[in-house]
């Protein structure tokens with residue numbers, strides 16, 4: 270069986286982003302394979318801990334992918350400050366691979382940034398790394414690829430619990446574990462009323478629902494008290510973001526000046542904000558410039574002097590353009606801005622601006638097993654089609670057993686039970702299993 274078939278069977282999806290099914294990348298033929306160990310979301314340190322404790326598996330997955338794609342070279346992107354991880358990973362890399370040491374800036378982990386830093390190539394506007402002969406995988410995805418090669422499916426997720434929890438730490442949890450169980454394992458919250466940023470404060474979403482569950486793409490859960498600046502900033506009706514922007518944006522263009530995609534030669538977010546002035550907020554007419562935004566959040570949370578929401582305007586524009594079938598065709602050639610290196614945002618400075626200094630601590634690996642009484646496994650945790658349940662309520666299942674299946678000709682991912690137990694509920698959206 271080929272590596273891509275094993276990855277397909279194991280249900281591996283990108284563990285560091287939107288959850289793109291990993292078998293597709295393993296099937297392609299490219300020049301370069303890139304490992305993304307940049308990890309730049311404030312307070313999240315799980316990739317660092319994974320590289321420190323599982324360098325052999327990550328390097329194996331990297332090697333397997335280089336082989337299956339017939340790549341001539343691999344680049345391992347990792348921050349220069351993470352010397353222990355560099356030395357752990359460095360011991361396992363072979364002659365076909367090179368370390369790409371990155372500065373401690375946000376967002377060094379954006380794949381457009383990483384591909385440019387490693388290869389000097391620029392991904393075409395609205396393109397993907399494959400367009401210029403590259404594939405990029407997060408380090409946890411590579412870890413899962415190494416396990417898939419030995420026919421082990423994805424049943425666990427490596428996550429970081431950080432912020433106002435008693436023991437900030439990184440650990441494996443069964444896919445489908447509730448946030449409540451995760452926080453109990455991390456010693457509980459230090460504050461009474463709090464919200465949770467799922468996936469990070471810059472790019473993640475805010476929730477107050479502790480019954481939500483960890484999926485194959487959940488990188489970190491950051492607890493912050495309800496009166497924290499970031500919770501107040503995010504916890505507003507969506508319409509307000511755009512109404513305020515319509516009346517208050519003075520087109521100073523700071524959002525563009527700091528935008529990493531603009532500095533690489535792509536879009537200008539202040540033009541997306543400008544479109545607010547000409548439309549009713551919430552209307553489907555948005556500036557197509559948004560199509561090249563990576564949703565890093567720098568414009569909203571770092572650059573804008575008026576605390577407006579250009580990232581959210583870009584997000585909304587992208588969604589509505591997708592629904593309307595509009596694609597942006599950038600006319601000007603992509604050319605890196607001469608000031609790019611001088612305008613990068615140091616992570617420490619970003620953390621200060623976000624008022625997160627008090628939570629900026631390590632999140633060491635905890636190897637203990639988290640006690641979990643039940644899991645709720647969503648049938649769509651990835652880009653593509655949802656899987657179909659192949660078990661019924663009342664069935665007894667074992668950890669690793671296939672419970673949700675995707676057809677061979679569909680883009681998607683299989684799902685496996687993450688614990689031993691009994692299926693108690695099956696819907697089109699999820700499968701509930703109790704130990």
Ligand code: SF4
Pocket residue numbers: 517518519520521522523524525538539542572573574575576577578579
């Ligand atoms: S930085 Fe803020 S005020 Fe300036 S153009 Fe961008 S959204 Fe408008």
Ligand code: SF4
Pocket residue numbers: 524527528529530531538561562563564565566567568569579580583
């Ligand atoms: S979120 Fe803002 S800063 Fe980031 S890429 Fe999009 S427009 Fe640029």
